[in-house]
Amino acid sequence: MKSDSVSSFCPCQQARTKFSPVFTFHEKKAFPNYEDAVIGKCNHCGVLKTVVFPKNFNSASSRPEMYGKNKEVLIRELYPIIKTIQKSDRRNVLDVGFSSGILINELQKQGIDTWGIELNKRAFKIAKNKKIANIFNGTLKDFIKKYPRKKFDAVIYNHVLEHIENLKHEIDLIKQIINENGLLIVGVPNRRNVVFYLRGIFWESLMPSEHIWHFTDHYLINFLEKNGFYIKDKFYANHNRSSLPLLKRIYFNILVFLNSLFGTGEAVTVIAQMR
Numbered sequence: 001m002k003s004d005s006v007s008s009f010c011p012c013q014q015a016r017t018k019f020s021p022v023f024t025f026h027e028k029k030a031f032p033n034y035e036d037a038v039i040g041k042c043n044h045c046g047v048l049k050t051v052v053f054p055k056n057f058n059s060a061s062s063r064p065e066m067y068g069k070n071k072e073v074l075i076r077e078l079y080p081i082i083k084t085i086q087k088s089d090r091r092n093v094l095d096v097g098f099s100s101g102i103l104i105n106e107l108q109k110q111g112i113d114t115w116g117i118e119l120n121k122r123a124f125k126i127a128k129n130k131k132i133a134n135i136f137n138g139t140l141k142d143f144i145k146k147y148p149r150k151k152f153d154a155v156i157y158n159h160v161l162e163h164i165e166n167l168k169h170e171i172d173l174i175k176q177i178i179n180e181n182g183l184l185i186v187g188v189p190n191r192r193n194v195v196f197y198l199r200g201i202f203w204e205s206l207m208p209s210e211h212i213w214h215f216t217d218h219y220l221i222n223f224l225e226k227n228g229f230y231i232k233d234k235f236y237a238n239h240n241r242s243s244l245p246l247l248k249r250i251y252f253n254i255l256v257f258l259n260s261l262f263g264t265g266e267a268v269t270v271i272a273q274m275r
């Protein structure tokens with residue numbers, strides 16, 4: 001039996017709307033960290049949102065130590081963003097939700113004036129201990145309050161936007177700190193992909209203990225376009241499943257290959273520019 005719709009905030013109305021449940025995580029064994037979370041679909045715009053949060057929900061969670069262990073892999077994954085910044089000649093960059101600080105570190109090494117914001121206290125402290133310069137603990141709103149005159153040529157939200165409930169409010173803040181013609185680089189999980197279609201509730205990127213939104217690339221692009229940006233470029237990536245047993249790896253490699261045939265992937269990074 002399908003449960004009743006849930007009332008929750010959606011940017012399409014900038015108000016509470018009705019969400020129809022799509023996934024309910026009641027299988028304790030399969031989803032020990034997601035206790036009874038519900039992901040619903042907005043009856044107006046169709047976006048998927050975690051509308052019932054599990055007990056341990058924390059939208060500011062971050063795993064800086066995990067990134068520390070996989071530094072080489074992560075730098076490779078960040079390479080398209082690093083290359084975009086280099087090519088664009090943007091000299092001053094803000095990384096919102098920097099987590100491990102690896103991206104800041106890489107950009108600073110190349111002489112790019114890079115600043116970072118991180119809400120998660122533990123992640124912030126780890127970056128501080130690594131002596132990464134120009135970092136701030138808090139939200140973008142807190143940062144603007146402290147540095148009301150600071151502006152950036154490029155602003156990066158790499159796997160951060162899906163953690164923020166009021167997207168319209170966030171994008172209005174971004175517009176306050178971005179220079180004319182500034183770049184906004186947004187990376188999010190993209191559910192418009194073959195792995196999600198086949199695996200549904202078991203797709204790793206849903207993570208209802210920390211992700212509020214479950215975007216498609218089309219939704220994100222449309223949202224940015226509606227809010228004063230145009231899209232310059234986009235690129236896709238897929239999960240690294242190199243630690244899985246061989247047969248599973250082959251299975252996922254086939255799905256990832258299908259993703260590339262369909263011109264999609266499990267994550268999308270969109271390069272947008274202010275109009």
Ligand SMILES: [Zn+2]
Pocket residue numbers: 010011012013017042043044045046047
């Ligand atoms: Zn909606």
